[in-house]
Amino acid sequence: MALEATLPFIPFLGQVHLILFTIIFCFAALVLPFSGALFFGFITGLLEGLLVMQIYDQHVEIRLGWFILFFTLWALVLQCVSDLTDGIRWELHTLGTGLCTATFLLGEFFLLTFSRGNFFITGDVFIVSLLAAGISFILAPFFYGCLQFLLSPPKQVCTNYLAPL
Amino acid sequence: MPRSRTFIAIALLVGAIFFSFLNVSGLKIAQEKLLTLISPVFYSCALVKKNIDEITQHRMNLRQLEEANSRLLSENRQLEAENLVLRSAEEENNELRKALDYREKSAFQLVPATIIARDNSTWWNSFKIDRGSRNGIAPDMAVITENGLVGKTSVVTPGVSTIVLITDENCNIASKVQGTSDQGICSGLRIPTGELQINFLNKLANLQAGQIVYTAGVSGGIFPSGIEVGTVKSFCLRELDGQAILEPTVDFSNLEHVFVIVGAKE
Numbered sequence: 001m002a003l004e005a006t007l008p009f010i011p012f013l014g015q016v017h018l019i020l021f022t023i024i025f026c027f028a029a030l031v032l033p034f035s036g037a038l039f040f041g042f043i044t045g046l047l048e049g050l051l052v053m054q055i056y057d058q059h060v061e062i063r064l065g066w067f068i069l070f071f072t073l074w075a076l077v078l079q080c081v082s083d084l085t086d087g088i089r090w091e092l093h094t095l096g097t098g099l100c101t102a103t104f105l106l107g108e109f110f111l112l113t114f115s116r117g118n119f120f121i122t123g124d125v126f127i128v129s130l131l132a133a134g135i136s137f138i139l140a141p142f143f144y145g146c147l148q149f150l151l152s153p154p155k156q157v158c159t160n161y162l163a164p165l
Numbered sequence: 166m167p168r169s170r171t172f173i174a175i176a177l178l179v180g181a182i183f184f185s186f187l188n189v190s191g192l193k194i195a196q197e198k199l200l201t202l203i204s205p206v207f208y209s210c211a212l213v214k215k216n217i218d219e220i221t222q223h224r225m226n227l228r229q230l231e232e233a234n235s236r237l238l239s240e241n242r243q244l245e246a247e248n249l250v251l252r253s254a255e256e257e258n259n260e261l262r263k264a265l266d267y268r269e270k271s272a273f274q275l276v277p278a279t280i281i282a283r284d285n286s287t288w289w290n291s292f293k294i295d296r297g298s299r300n301g302i303a304p305d306m307a308v309i310t311e312n313g314l315v316g317k318t319s320v321v322t323p324g325v326s327t328i329v330l331i332t333d334e335n336c337n338i339a340s341k342v343q344g345t346s347d348q349g350i351c352s353g354l355r356i357p358t359g360e361l362q363i364n365f366l367n368k369l370a371n372l373q374a375g376q377i378v379y380t381a382g383v384s385g386g387i388f389p390s391g392i393e394v395g396t397v398k399s400f401c402l403r404e405l406d407g408q409a410i411l412e413p414t415v416d417f418s419n420l421e422h423v424f425v426i427v428g429a430k431e
Contacts, residue, residue, distance in 0.1 A: 016287070017286070017287050019287075034170055034173070035169075035170070035173045038173055038174065038177055039173075039177070041177075042177050042180060042181070045181075046184065047199070049184075050192075050195055050196050050199045051199065052284065052286040052289060053192065053196065054289050054291070054319065054329070054335065055189055055192065055193060055196075055319070055320070056319075056335050058189050059189070060189060060192060063184075063185045064184040064185060064187065064192065065181040065182060065183075065184050065185025065186075066185070068177075068180065068181040068184055069178075069181045072174075072177050072178075072181065076174070105287055105288075108286075108287070108288055109287075109288055112288050112355070113355070116334065116355070120355075122356060124356045124358070125356055128287060128356065128357070129287070132287060
């Protein structure tokens with residue numbers, strides 16, 4: 001998340017931000033065991049909430065609990081889906097990343113609108129959210145490959161090994 | 166679902182509820198601690214970016230460096246001379262203000278800072294700079310560049326400060342329009358387009374595209390008077406007031422260095 005904040009603006013994307021942490025989050029939520037995945041979701045929500053949360057005049061716009069609940073629930077969903085598909089697949093990771101990013105941005109906007117009052121929604125909100133989710137969706141397989149490569153156990157070289165008859 | 170899984174889920178739910186009801190001062194402390202903890206990452210990344218920029222953009226030979234140096238020296242001499250003239254004019258102005266029993270007007274004391282991180286959030290607009298309370302910065306101080314207003318400081322740690330940009334909906338600025346007596350409240354838009362809005366304008370205000378908007382500098386406010394905010398793009402009438410859309414003077418996409426106004430010069 002901290003690394004993501006140091007990335008420069010991409011001129012042709014306008015106000016759309018590059019969101020990479022959801023890619024890592026979805027991968028971890030799929031790879032880790034159940035309790036680890038949920039705990040990872042909890043920590044991701046806590047850190048993301050503390051990093052982006054704005055406090056104005058002793059008023060917090062989006063409560064920290066929302067971030068925690070959101071990522072914990074997504075970790076739960078991804079765990080259940082990976083159980084159904086009998087293991088993790090890159091397609092699952094890619095789809096999960098796209099959906100997680102889109103729902104995260106839209107949820108954040110709705111809560112912000114409720115908090116500030118004057119509720120409205122325009123097409124621009126969906127464009128910004130879906131464009132950011134689309135970029136994460138496109139980048140997800142690349143990250144999946146890299147993370148799989150980094151986390152795969154080293155190949156064992158067996159010599160003079162005779163299998164028992 | 167096995168009992169252990171249910172227990173973990175309930176424990177995390179309780180944790181989420183606990184963090185939801187944490188008071189504001191507790192959250193502020195947690196945010197400051199986290200920023201302090203991860204500030205080395207911001208610093209390192211900013212350093213790497215700076216080095217890459219230097220390698221790719223500023224590769225100059227000795228002759229070019231000599232030329233740049235002599236140009237900068239002459240510019241520096243010119244600015245020093247201008248500064249001298251302006252300082253004497255400021256002193257004279259203050260003398261005259263004193264004679265007229267006006268409040269003495271002083272130049273600002275500025276702290277230069279470099280942007281080390283841009284917020285990854287889509288709906289809030291903020292930057293992080295490499296200066297903090299160690300350098301005399303406190304929350305709610307105006308941040309400017311040589312072109313105009315940037316925003317205000319919010320969360321301040323010893324080494325890193327967060328700036329809420331004027332393009333954020335929560336950054337409200339009392340503003341006045343050039344050449345008129347029209348005043349309004351300027352802020353960013355909820356959906357980030359990079360533009361600003363100025364609300365509560367007089368319905369009779371007939372603003373034209375290209376007019377410049379400055380800070381009005383209300384007493385007790387954060388922003389001093391006369392700092393350029395933006396240029397009028399369009400003006401429309403609403404039921405109760407007038408609203409104008411502005412183009413900010415500062416180009417936020419290419420911003421690297423800013424100045425924090427920490428007070429008046431002694």
